[in-house]
Amino acid sequence: MQKHRDVLQQASRLAVAVALCIAAMLAVYALTGHFTNAVLLGALIGFVMAMGNFLSLSITVSNAMNRAANGGNPQKAQLEIQTSSVVRPVILVIIYILLFRADLCDPLAAILPLLFAQICIKLIDFFRPDSQAAQKTKDGDSTP
DSSP: OGGGHHHHHHHHHHHHHHHHHHHHHHHHHHHTTOOOHHHHHHHHHHHHHHHHHHHHHHHHHHHHHHHHHTTOOHHHHHHHHHHHHHHHHHHHHHHHHHHHHTTOSOHHHHHHHHHHHHHHHHHHHHHSOOHHHHHHHHHTOOOO
């Protein structure tokens, strides 16, 4: 668990951000009069799928990088990451197709959290403090 601490910290920040986006989405559904149990279930399923996708990607990349850094084969690590980047979306598509065919949830409410996750990842990365800039400021050197 120790080696995945950074992944879990990132996932917790992402979970909060995506949950806020989902809350806004549910508010829009409610204000437009389209809020139903299917919408709520879709939002919950979408949240779980978005977080599962992020955790799967993060843990796969972390494990591959650790193995490569500890004397493993870098090509094997690269292949593992590439395989994951193909398998994860295929699994997501299959799950969504099954959900939508069974008419269990609102499709838009289930898919939007995946998009929210992508946007939140970019925003979190954009607003993340740059450790080098923080160190220069701390040392009193303001030149880039």
